[in-house]
Amino acid sequence: MDYQAIIDKYYPEENELRRILMIHSRSVADKALAIAEAHPELPIDKQFVEEAAMLHDIGIFRTNAPSIHCFGTEPYICHGTIGAELMREEGFPQHALVCERHTGSGLSLLEIERQNLPVPHHDMLPLSLEEKLICYADKFFSKTHLERERTVEQARNSLLKFGEEGIARFDAWIQLFS
Numbered sequence: 001m002d003y004q005a006i007i008d009k010y011y012p013e014e015n016e017l018r019r020i021l022m023i024h025s026r027s028v029a030d031k032a033l034a035i036a037e038a039h040p041e042l043p044i045d046k047q048f049v050e051e052a053a054m055l056h057d058i059g060i061f062r063t064n065a066p067s068i069h070c071f072g073t074e075p076y077i078c079h080g081t082i083g084a085e086l087m088r089e090e091g092f093p094q095h096a097l098v099c100e101r102h103t104g105s106g107l108s109l110l111e112i113e114r115q116n117l118p119v120p121h122h123d124m125l126p127l128s129l130e131e132k133l134i135c136y137a138d139k140f141f142s143k144t145h146l147e148r149e150r151t152v153e154q155a156r157n158s159l160l161k162f163g164e165e166g167i168a169r170f171d172a173w174i175q176l177f178s
Contacts, residue, residue: 003054006090010058017069021057023146029053031149032137035177042176044129052098053134057143059083059099068143075118077103101126102135104162105169111162125169136173 011018032053036044059082062072074082083099104111106125113121126132139155150158152174159166 001051001092001095003051006055006058010061010086015069017061020068020143020146021060024141024143025054025057027141027146027149028056028134028137031140032133035133035137039177042129044133048094049130049133052095052130053137055083055087055092055095056080056098056102056134056138057083058086060143077117078119079103080124081119097128098126098131098134100124101131102138105135105139105159105166105173107162108165111165114163132173133177136170136177139170 007018007021011021029050032049033046036042036046036049057079059079060068060070060076062082063070063074063076063079064072065076070076080099080101080103084096087093087096087099101124103119103124107117107119107123108125109121109123111117112119112124126135139158140150142150142158156167156170159170
């Protein structure tokens with residue numbers, strides 16, 4: 001798969017949004033790959049991890065998040081499901097699952113209903129090792145502070161708005177990937 005060609009298709013212009021997407025995605029991919037290298041005992045598909053990490057946020061351009069130069073119409077929380085739709089249209093259903101399941105530390109149906117989130121009403125929890133790894137690595141990088149990596153505690157705190165379930169999943173990943 002040529003993930004760069006897909007990025008170029010949806011982000012054809014050199015602009016601030018593309019710059020943010022590329023820096024953030026590369027940071028997530030590099031962290032995920034470094035964790036995979038540090039854990040040879042885990043059967044992680046590194047090529048898939050790089051591709052999916054580079055594409056996990058492909059749907060942000062359709063959202064309304066002016067602070068990161070997204071001037072679409074959808075709520076930002078929908079970027080994962082938008083990205084999943086795009087990846088399915090491109091013929092990459094496994095990459096679509098990473099897009100769909102990386103919000104917070106994944107979203108359960110109960111969390112979606114409890115918070116009345118404007119996303120499809122079904123579980124969107126990372127299941128594969130690669131999905132969990134990319135979701136975990138993503139929590140260490142924001143799109144508003146591209147130059148710095150969060151600490152584990154800062155990453156954990158960024159999940160507070162998603163509830164205790166999400167923090168428990170993240171804590172399990174700390175044990176798995178540390």
